[in-house]
Amino acid sequence: MRPLILLAALLLVAGCGGASAGGTGGEPGALALSGPATAKIADDDVHPVVEDPVPDLPVTVRSQDGVDVTVSDVDRIVAVDLYGTLGEIVFSLGLGDRVVGRDSSTGFASAAHVPVVTSGGHDLNAEAILDLDPTVVLTDTSIGPPEVQQQLRTAGIPVVFFDPQRTLDGVPDHIRAVARALGVPPAGDALVASVDREIAAARDLAPDGAVPPRVTFLYVRGSAGVYLMAGPGSGADAMIAAVGGVDVGTDIGLDKPFVPITSEGLMNAAPDVILVLSKGLASVGGVDGLLRIPGVGQTPAGQAKRIVDVDDTDLLSFGPRVGRTITALATVLYGGR
Template identity: 80%
Template sequence: MRRLLGLAAVLAVAGCGGVTSTAATTAPAALTLSGPATAKVAGQDVTPVGKVEPRLPVTVRSFDGEQVTVTDVDRIVAVDLYGTLGEVVFTLGLGDNVVGRDSSTGFPSAAHVPVVTAGGHDLNAEAILDLDPTVVLTDTSIGPPEVPQQLRAAGVPVVFFDPTRTLEGVPDQIRAVARTLGVEEAGEALVARVDGEIASARELAPTGEDAPRITFLYVRGSAGVYLMAGPGSGADSMIASVGGVDVGTDIGLDKPFVPITSEALLTAQPEVVIVLTKGLESVGGVDGLLKIPGLAQTPAGQHRRIVDVDDTDLLSFGPRVGQTITALATVLYQS
């Protein structure tokens, strides 16, 4: 992920105040996970709400402050860092209209759609214009920033959306995309469905004081990137949704991602580590991950409680977020 890779170069090592943890090495009573596991989302593909008939034209206020009029949604390009916008468009029932996507929009229905993000997560103006799009949906999580301006200069309507990814923000994100594409009724139907799935998923997580201590580590071995999540990472919201304590936030990290240090891990004493599947593969699996200084001495490391989640699922906060929460809760408490 381009933004996360860049964080490795600019973030300072988080201080942890030299606190010595006395956390037990056994699991909380509710935690049944006993070793490595993969949290698999049941619905690997999207399920559209049904056939839709867009009502156009519409004029919306883009997240960058511009007023944008959309008159045609026959050829949609949807691109952001996590694949959220593409997932929303497909689930709203307009998947057949998508002619360009980012590399994170990885569910089966989108596999045939051309990728317009060169090098993984960089927009390519020429590749997008070659697709003759009638509207481009994007946000500031992906760049370079001059590309959307080039598209607007060429006469293509470009609508920016809020780049923040939180569980609470999912309904508003769906509504914003639906409004832009002239399918507000479908948007409300999708919000109702997603809200129901989130509520059902959260019921799987136990409540009480004995919450498991969980951390999300973003690792890319080939690039030498090893980051620990903190407040605002998105992972903190997912951890809370499954009844866990985000240890990065708990020990006082003040940035979404900071370089991993042995001091931080030993202070945090996570009982579970969540990683992205490709990230885990990049460091040589669980054994490679446990070579990170300090991790093997934590309860998570001692018991090899490493949970990997597909790269396109964990932080997208799209329409399948309830299914992702269900997958995590199932692994943690019903394995």
């Protein structure tokens, strides 16, 4: 996906201690996983919940930065954030044919033809956006620099900021907020209902009555020397819970979304499964490279090579396809049911 997907979370790392001991490790009786695997969603494109919704405009909404913004035209939409979530929502609402600019993380097939307006990967390019003559810009503080977003407002373009936090529980509100800003609340309600059904069906894939697997998410970037273990609030904790697993970082008492990996802490946490981002796994030399990180090879997950990688654009964007990601994870863990 994108090397900076967890930028906001990584900023919390400064001063954090290593993982504490406390894992109990059990026999993950429900697991069908016996070695490395990739959790890949069956259909990674975006499909509109409605076709050609008719926006009810103008509409005035309160932007996340406290500014009341009036949107009177959604014929030329630029949707940009660090995760690609906003673009995914707009396309899912049925307004993808109106998107004229996107970020580099909006990478699904339906958006491939849309110009990218983030230079160097994740920095907004004011000139590129202005050249597209947008009628509205959807964004948040996960991307910047903020001077560019202010420059767009100064140029008279309605710029609507949304909540930059990405959580499983926040998916419905995020969808509805974007739908309101674009004048299509009914499409937003329909999309929320569709996503809720997919999430519920995905949760049902976790077996009842079996010992839940202990899963840890490790954020690794070999080129940058970043090796972190996730805890509560990382986003991965919600995805692990959704597939019936125990988030190891939360279970051992971490109080921050991410802390540096320590070999002792990781071994004592005793995860049955290690979850990583696909590009992160590649950056450390694949499964063999991950197992060379101190402590990883000594865990139950490392000894059995139960390493699950997930495409960077899927795991933590918490967009309309989140139910499909949960389904992919559950299928890898439990073999499908």
